[in-house]
Amino acid sequence: MTHEKRSIMTKLPMPGETRSPRLPLHPDIDEAMIRRLVHAFYGKVREDPRLGPLFAQSISQPWPEHLDKMCDFWSSIMLKTARFKGRPMATHAKITNLAESDFAIWLQLFEETAYAECPPACAAIFVEKASMIAESFRLGLFYRPNAIH
Numbered sequence: 001m002t003h004e005k006r007s008i009m010t011k012l013p014m015p016g017e018t019r020s021p022r023l024p025l026h027p028d029i030d031e032a033m034i035r036r037l038v039h040a041f042y043g044k045v046r047e048d049p050r051l052g053p054l055f056a057q058s059i060s061q062p063w064p065e066h067l068d069k070m071c072d073f074w075s076s077i078m079l080k081t082a083r084f085k086g087r088p089m090a091t092h093a094k095i096t097n098l099a100e101s102d103f104a105i106w107l108q109l110f111e112e113t114a115y116a117e118c119p120p121a122c123a124a125i126f127v128e129k130a131s132m133i134a135e136s137f138r139l140g141l142f143y144r145p146n147a148i149h
């Protein structure tokens, strides 16, 4: 690919993006909102009868560190800060006892928390992103078209 073509490509939005990929997804979303949402969400996760024990058995670092990492993750997505460094698919693949149906529980809790903690327009963007990522994890971890049933 020529230099000229590459520089044109980098200005193009990613599929599904209507704005420049470097801009925050909504002007009202900031680090404080992300922190509030992440902390409230994982508070609920820890109390959930299915996800609480699953996290307790699988988490490989103390909760405060995990929460900081999740703030970095959401900051990278919503504010385009590129702060998150991790390999989420590989991390989830290592969780023994993770079931496909756990994603619906996770998303339900995330949606409830997003609308409780954020203005509706911001909550809707968080939920849309979470749903897309959850679906890609779910397919990556559980979709086996060639499996013999």
Ligand code: HEM
Pocket: 051, 054, 055, 058, 059, 060, 061, 069, 070, 073, 085, 086, 087, 088, 089, 091, 092, 095, 098, 102, 103, 106, 129, 130, 133, 134, 137
């Ligand atoms: C079925 C639902 C889910 C469960 C049970 C789950 C569980 C976990 C656990 C236990 C960890 C910590 C692993 C470790 O410390 O080694 C983790 C990490 C993480 N999770 Fe999830 N998760 C779920 C869904 C999601 C979804 C939908 C997202 C994104 C929208 C997400 C994003 C992340 C990220 C970014 C990390 C850090 C990955 C890394 O360090 O590379 N998780 N998850």
